[in-house]
C-alpha cells in the first residue's frame with residue numbers, strides 16, 4: 001500500500017519538475033533564437049539586457065535542477081575548467097585539402113574548367129559545367145558533428161585522419177549553433193572555417209600592445225591559437241567567427257539536396273553561418289567573373305581570404321570525378337596575391353601624428369603585398385620594435401590586409417633565411433616558413449619565468465648574425481627632438497608612445513590644436529568647425545592661413561570669404577565670434593592650450609592656485625604638485641610644455657593679439673562641467689569616436705578619464721567587444737552607457753552656458 005500523502009507529494013514534485021523542464025526548454029528555444037538573430041543575422045530583436053535576463057533565468061533553473069542541463073543549453077557555451085590537453089578525434093570521413101591554382105590570373109580558372117571537362121570526356125559541343133564559387137577563408141578548418149541537431153563534438157583537421165577535440169572552445173563561438181534549427185538529420189558533420197575578423201584581430205593586437213604583450217602575426221594565427229587554447233575562458237576573449245562550406249559524415253538526411261549550392265542553402269536554414277559571397281557560375285567565364293569581382297572586393301571584406309574556391313555544383317558529378325590521392329578533382333583553390341611577403345628593412349623613420357604621437361615607420365625595399373607595392377609600413381612603437389627585435393637591414397615580413405596601413409609583423413630568423421637561400425625559395429614561401437618559425441619560438445616571458453618548454457638553453461638570439469645593426473632607439477634617433485617642429489619629445493612612465501611636447505607650435509598637430517582651442521569649453525569660438533579648420537590650417541596644397549593659434553586673430557574678411565562654404569554672413573559671424581572669444585578667463589585659456597593631461601577641471605584648479613598666467617608658466621614641478629589633484633605625471637607634462645620656448649611664444653602672441661583673461665578668478669570660473677568630479681572609464685570600441693577622443697571629451701566636461709573600474713567610477717562607457725571592465729561595472733552595479741549615452745550626458749550642460 002502506498003502512503004497517500006507522500007505519493008501526492010511526489011506527484012506534485014513531478015508536476016513542478018515537468019513545469020520547470022518545459023520552462024527551461026522554452027528558455028533554451030528563445031535563447032537559441034536570439035543568439036542566431038544576434039550572431040548570425042546581426043539583427044537582434046531584443047536588447048542585450050533582456051537576453052541576459054533570460055539567460056540568468058535558465059542558469060538559475062539549471063542550478064536548482066542539474067538534470068535539466070542539456071549539452072545544447074546556451075549556458076554551456078562558456079565553461080570554467082582548464083583542459084588538460086586535447087583528446088584525439090578520429091574523423092569518420094577524412095578531412096582532405098584541395099589543389100591550389102597559384103596562377104593568379106584568369107588562366108587559373110580556365111585551366112581548372114578544362115581539366116574537369118577532360119575528366120568527364122566532354123567536347124566543345126557540350127554545355128558549360130555549373131560550378132559554385134566560394135571564398136577561400138584564411139582560418140582554421142573545423143569539423144562540427146551534430147547528432148539529432150545537437151552539437152556533440154568539434155574537432156580540428158589535424159593530419160586529416162585524426163584531429164583534436166576542441167568542443168569546449170568551439171562552444172564559446174556565438175555564431176556556431178549548439179542546436180540546429182528545423183529537422184536536422186540523425187548525423188550531420190558540418191565543415192567550415194573558424195576565423196577572426198580583421199577588426200577583432202586589430203583590437204586584440206591593440207590590447208596586447210597596450211598591455212606590452214606579444215602581438216599576433218595575423219588573424220589566422222590568432223584564431224588557431226584561440227581554438228587550441230587550453231583555457232576556454234581565454235579562448236572566449238578572442239572573438240572568433242565561422243563559415244560553413246562543406247560536410248563530413250551524414251546519416252539519414254532524406255532531404256539532402258543534390259547540389260553543393262543546395263546544401264549550403266540547407267545549412268543556412270539550419271542556422272549555420274554561410275558566407276553570402278558565393279555564386280553559381282556557368283563555365284570558366286562565370287568563374288573568372290567571380291574571381292575578378294572578389295579581387296576588387298577583397299580589401300573591403302571584414303576578414304582575410306587568400307583566394308576563391310571553385311566546386312562542381314552537381315554532387316553526382318562530384319562523385320563521378322572522385323579524388324586523386326588526397327585531393328578532389330571537382331574542386332580547386334584559386335589564389336590571390338599573398339598578404340604577407342618578405343623584404344628588406346632599409347631604414348626606420350619617425351612620423352608625428354595629429355595628437356603628437358610619434359610612430360616609427362619602416363622604409364622598405366619595395367615589395368608587392370596583398371595586391372599593391374608597399375614601401376612603408378608601421379612599426380607601431382619602440383617597445384614593439386624591441387619585442388619583435390626588428391633592426392635596420394633585417395629581412396622582415398610585411399603584412400598588408402584590407403584598407404589598414406601595412407605593418408611589419410616580424411623578422412625572418414636568420415636560420416630560415418639560410419635554409420631558404422639554399423633552396424632558392426621565393427619571398428612568399430619564405431614568409432610562410434618564417435611565420436611558422438616565429439610562431440614556434442618560445443614566448444620570452446615564459447622563458448624568463450622558466451615555464452617555457454625549451455628554457456634550459458642559454459639565451460641565444462636566433463636572429464643575430466655578425467654585422468647586424470644595433471637595436472632601434474627612438475630618442476637617440478631623433479636626438480630628443482620632434483622631427484616636425486623640433487620640440488622636446490617625452491615618454492611617460494607606463495605609456496608605450498613617445499610624444500612631441502610642442503602641441504601649440506607643431507605643424508603636425510595644428511588642426512587638433514585649433515579645434516581644441518576653439519572648443520565650446522575652451523575659447524568658445526562659435527562656427528569654427530572641423531571642415532573650416534581643415535581649410536585654415538591648409539591640409540590641402542595651399543599655404544596655411546593659420547600656422548599657429550595667434551594667426552586666428554589675424555584673419556580678415558577677404559581671406560575668409562573666399563573659403564569653401566563661406567558666405568559673407570558666416571565670414572562676418574566668425575570674425576565676431578573670434579573677437580568675442582578674446583575676453584575669457586584664465587581657466588578657459590589654460591584649458592584651451594591643450595596641455596596633455598590638463599583637462600578643464602585641472603585648468604580651473606591651476607588658475608585658482610596660481611592666479612596668473614606668468615606664475616603658472618614659471619611654476620616648478622614641486623609647486624605644481626601643490627595643486628589639488630595634480631600628480632607627478634600632470635606636473636611633469638605642464639612643466640615640459642612651458643619649457644618649450646615655442647609654446648610660451650604662442651601664449652605671448654595671443655596676449656599681443658588682444659586675448660585677455662580675468663586673473664584672480666574663482667567667482668568667474670567657467671561653470672562646472674556636466675561630469676564635474678566624476679570618473680568615467682571608456683572601454684571597447686565606440687562606433688564613431690576613438691577612445692582618446694572620448695576621454696578628451698570627458699575631461700573637457702570636467703570629468704576624469706579612469707583606466708580601471710572601481711567603486712569610485714561614476715560611469716562606464718562601453719563599446720563593441722568591451723571585456724572585463726564592462727563585467728566589473730556590472731558586478732559593481734555601475735551605470736553603463738553607450739556612445740549615445742555619453743553624448744547625451746555631455747550635452748546635458750554643454751548647452752546651458
Ligand code: IVH
Nearest residue numbers: 096097098134135136137141245246309328
Ligand atoms: S573545401 C574536399 N571550401 O582551404 C574539399 N575549403 O585545402 C575540402 N578552405 O584547409 C575543402 N575556404 O580549411 C573548402 N570555401 C572553402 C574553403 C576551404 C577555406 C580551406 C580549408 C582547407 C583548405 C583546402
